[in-house]
Amino acid sequence: MQITTWHTGLFVFVKGKQPRRTIAYRTDIDGLPIQEQTGYSFSSTHAGNMHACGHDFHMTIALGVLHTLSKHPVDDNVLFVFQPAEEGPGGAQPMLASKEFQSFHVDMIFALHIAPELPVGTVSSKEGLLFANTSELFIDFIGQGGHAAYPHVTKDMVVAASTFVTQMQQIISRKIDPLDSGVISIGKVTSGTVQNIIAEQARLEGTIRTLSPETMQLIKKELEQMMRGFELTYDCSIKVDYGANYYQVYNTKPYVDQFQQAVQKEGITFQTASQAMTGEDFGYFLKEIPGFMFWLGVDSPYGLHHSQLTPKEDALTVGVNAVLAMIHHV
Numbered sequence: 001m002q003i004t005t006w007h008t009g010l011f012v013f014v015k016g017k018q019p020r021r022t023i024a025y026r027t028d029i030d031g032l033p034i035q036e037q038t039g040y041s042f043s044s045t046h047a048g049n050m051h052a053c054g055h056d057f058h059m060t061i062a063l064g065v066l067h068t069l070s071k072h073p074v075d076d077n078v079l080f081v082f083q084p085a086e087e088g089p090g091g092a093q094p095m096l097a098s099k100e101f102q103s104f105h106v107d108m109i110f111a112l113h114i115a116p117e118l119p120v121g122t123v124s125s126k127e128g129l130l131f132a133n134t135s136e137l138f139i140d141f142i143g144q145g146g147h148a149a150y151p152h153v154t155k156d157m158v159v160a161a162s163t164f165v166t167q168m169q170q171i172i173s174r175k176i177d178p179l180d181s182g183v184i185s186i187g188k189v190t191s192g193t194v195q196n197i198i199a200e201q202a203r204l205e206g207t208i209r210t211l212s213p214e215t216m217q218l219i220k221k222e223l224e225q226m227m228r229g230f231e232l233t234y235d236c237s238i239k240v241d242y243g244a245n246y247y248q249v250y251n252t253k254p255y256v257d258q259f260q261q262a263v264q265k266e267g268i269t270f271q272t273a274s275q276a277m278t279g280e281d282f283g284y285f286l287k288e289i290p291g292f293m294f295w296l297g298v299d300s301p302y303g304l305h306h307s308q309l310t311p312k313e314d315a316l317t318v319g320v321n322a323v324l325a326m327i328h329h330v
């Protein structure tokens with residue numbers, strides 16, 4: 001076994017007995033700025049930070065598979081990719097481009113993500129698009145503050161930004177083909193100082209999701225056009241920053257079919273997935289290397305990015321078995 005560190009990530013290479021190729025299995029390892037409220041005795045010891053998106057689960061499964069393969073290697077080489085920064089700003093792209101990763105000459109790659117809504121014992125995937133294209137979205141409005149009693153001599157950025165939040169949804173309803181789809185969500189709004197001062201600045205923080213890179217470009221173009229209109233209407237300056245962008249997760253067909261056969265032989269239920277507006281920078285690996293991603297049922301009453309996400313631990317064994325089944329079958 002060969003271990004190579006890469007920034008805060010790791011590559012672990014298990015040499016095959018008679019290698020014809022190298023199969024890679026990727027797990028993300030980072031967490032989210034959420035205060036854990038699961039009540040578990042093994043809750044996060046880092047105040048204000050927890051996994052909340054299953055990356056602890058993903059890692060544990062990778063370690064379980066690694067434990068088995070270190071004792072019983074298969075014919076092919078298996079590379080374990082422990083990848084940082086999936087939640088942002090994105091570790092996949094720089095890790096993929098690294099000389100360390102390139103030196104392994106990976107032929108096929110796969111990964112999983114927990115699915116709180118699926119029962120334990122079920123996995124789910126589909127050929128083609130599984131996860132969306134994403135772009136973070138940060139919009140700054142700069143106007144002119146002043147006394148709340150004299151709005152006419154100010155440039156009120158609370159009014160400009162809040163109108164923008166509602167109006168931007170018309171890009172989805174009026175500019176996107178109804179048979180296509182997109183999401184613009186604002187998760188954070190910051191503005192103002194006290195109740196009787198007109199806010200000079202406002203900041204919107206959100207994300208854009210689309211089913212194609214082309215629709216992503218269209219939404220960004222329309223947003224920028226709307227910003228120029230708002231600059232004229234509200235006599236202000238508006239700046240946009242798209243932060244981290246993730247390429248869609250697009251699964252290669254033969255591998256999804258092979259995975260279905262492999263897991264069904266193990267008594268695991270396979271469900272055909274629908275495409276989802278979640279994002280995953282694993283899409284960058286799949287852009288360069290054939291492979292796929294799948295959902296693993298963990299039956300949690302609380303969803304991804306929730307402080308009480310509680311995946312059922314029985315799903316760990318299912319995850320390890322599903323990954324091993326694929327490695328043996330492919």
Ligand SMILES: CC(=O)N[C@@H](CCC[C@H](N)C(=O)O)C(=O)O
Pocket residue numbers: 053086087088113134135136206207208244246277278279280304
């Ligand atoms: C599986 C999952 O929840 N992934 C995240 C990826 C974040 C992408 C980026 N930071 C953004 O918000 O656009 C997701 O939110 O889907």
